[in-house]
Amino acid sequence: MPDNHKLYRRCLLCPRACGIDRSRGRTGFCRGGTEARAAVACLHRGEEPPISGERGSGTVFFSSCTLGCAACQNYSISSGGRGAEISDEVLASVFLALQERGAHTINLVTASHYAPSVIAALEAARAGGLILPVVWNSSGYESAATLDLIDPFVDVYLPDLKTLDEDAAHALFGRRDYPAAAREALSAMTAAKPLRWDGESLAQGVIVRHLVLPGRVGDSFACLRWFRERLAGRALLSLMFQYLPLECGSPTGGPRVSRREYDEVMEEAERLGLEDGFIQDLEEADDWLPDFGKPNPFPEGFAEPVWHADFGFFNANPGQRGGTAESRSDTAQRTQ
Ligand code: SF4
Numbered sequence: 001m002p003d004n005h006k007l008y009r010r011c012l013l014c015p016r017a018c019g020i021d022r023s024r025g026r027t028g029f030c031r032g033g034t035e036a037r038a039a040v041a042c043l044h045r046g047e048e049p050p051i052s053g054e055r056g057s058g059t060v061f062f063s064s065c066t067l068g069c070a071a072c073q074n075y076s077i078s079s080g081g082r083g084a085e086i087s088d089e090v091l092a093s094v095f096l097a098l099q100e101r102g103a104h105t106i107n108l109v110t111a112s113h114y115a116p117s118v119i120a121a122l123e124a125a126r127a128g129g130l131i132l133p134v135v136w137n138s139s140g141y142e143s144a145a146t147l148d149l150i151d152p153f154v155d156v157y158l159p160d161l162k163t164l165d166e167d168a169a170h171a172l173f174g175r176r177d178y179p180a181a182a183r184e185a186l187s188a189m190t191a192a193k194p195l196r197w198d199g200e201s202l203a204q205g206v207i208v209r210h211l212v213l214p215g216r217v218g219d220s221f222a223c224l225r226w227f228r229e230r231l232a233g234r235a236l237l238s239l240m241f242q243y244l245p246l247e248c249g250s251p252t253g254g255p256r257v258s259r260r261e262y263d264e265v266m267e268e269a270e271r272l273g274l275e276d277g278f279i280q281d282l283e284e285a286d287d288w289l290p291d292f293g294k295p296n297p298f299p300e301g302f303a304e305p306v307w308h309a310d311f312g313f314f315n316a317n318p319g320q321r322g323g324t325a326e327s328r329s330d331t332a333q334r335t336q
Contacts, residue, residue: 004116004149008034013146014066014112015181030064031081036114036121037063039083039292041094041307043103046298046334048238048278050202051135051158053104056304058132059335060094061292062111063309067139069162069173073242074335075249076292078110083292084309091121092128094307099132101306101316104201105156107135109335115146122153133203137335140182141175147188157189157206164222183226190235206235207277209334212265213243214255220265228272237277239269240334244289251289257282280334 007013008022011032018028027033043056051057061074063083076082086094095106111118122134133155140159161182163169169178186208195205208227212220227237241262245254262282290297295314296305305314 004119005034007116007149008032011113012143013115015141015143015175015177016066017143029068030066030113032064032113033085034117035085035087036091036111036117037083037309038086038091038094039063039077039309040297040305041098042296042298043098043101043304043306044107044298044335045302047107048158048207048236048334050200051105051107051156051207053201055102055104057105057107057135058095058098058101058103058306059107059109059137059303060091060098060111061109061335062114064113065110065139066113067141067173067175067178070248071172071243071246072249073244073246073289074109074292075246080249082309086309088117088120088124091117092124092130093313095121095125095130095132096128097306097313099130101304103132105133105135106130107137107158107335109137110139111136112138112142112146115150119150119153133201138185140185141178142181142185144184144188147185147192151192155193155204156202157193158209159186159189159206160209160211161186161223161227162211163216163219164226165219168216168219183230186235187230190231195234195236202236206231207238208235209238209240211240211243212257212261214245214257214261217261217264221268224265224268224272224274228274232272232274233276237269237274238280238334239265239277240280241282242280242334246289249289 020026039061041060044059045056047057063077065078072078135156136154137158164179166176170176189206193204196203210223241257245252
């Protein structure tokens with residue numbers, strides 16, 4: 001077993017700190033074992049422009065999660081269990097296949113509970129020629145020790161700042177400790193990765209995502225103010241409005257973010273002088289959900305599949321290369 005894999009024997013990889021021995025078949029909230037599980041790897045064009053670039057971000061969607069939001073747009077993989085175990089060697093091959101297909105970055109979506117496996121795979125891929133920047137795409141619910149572990153392998157952090165209200169965190173995903181954990185994690189990420197650009201690409205840094213929720217504009221104001229006080233000028237802000245009313249992955253017909261709420265959040269961001277970052281347009285936050293049972297879970301032109309847990313590796317389709325669809329990475333639906 002590679003050295004870091006011993007961390008699975010008393011798992012403290014996320015703030016839940018279950019302390020269980022995953023190598024003996026015990027599972028905590030995330031249900032993770034001693035090998036990573038993943039559902040899909042693809043070139044994804046919906047991320048922020050420095051992450052997606054022209055060709056798309058080499059995005060790997062890992063299975064399960066340490067938070068478990070009921071309204072997760074990736075519910076079938078984050079909580080529904082879709083995906084398959086993937087060895088460190090195959091995961092390294094996935095990273096290299098994404099690079100081969102022209103990915104702009106390697107984008108690891110919700111991988112904290114598999115950090116030892118991901119590190120082993122990145123080490124093997126680097127030895128095999130991987131040179132792309134690595135993006136740690138996270139809920140923001142991270143432990144300091146896991147961040148220390150993965151930091152040497154990460155170039156860009158892409159964390160959520162979901163809420164800073166303990167009652168809201170309890171209502172949304174049952175974790176009152178989320179605000180404190182996220183504050184600490186985002187501060188540590190920003191200290192570790194000062195912004196550094198390489199032309200249009202973000203060579204190193206932090207992009208903090210905040211998803212505005214209907215009826216919770218006050219939460220958004222609190223997040224914007226905290227960002228302004230603690231991170232502005234040292235990290236970028238990505239404001240997202242793509243919320244769909246879901247319960248366990250199914251549409252509920254509940255409220256969406258209104259134009260008035262959008263305007264209020266935008267006015268507050270402007271008042272605070274938060275100009276460095278990305279804004280998802282309200283109308284163009286697409287009204288669809290990925291279907292991770294399909295070879296390509298996303299609409300045609302939005303993503304290009306490279307590996308799928310049910311179908312294995314896909315060969316490049318020369319007809320798709322170069323991108324037949326308009327790049328919509330400034331407005332399109334993002335990975336979380
Ligand atoms: S990563 Fe999973 S097993 Fe480990 S502490 Fe977090 S929820 Fe528990």
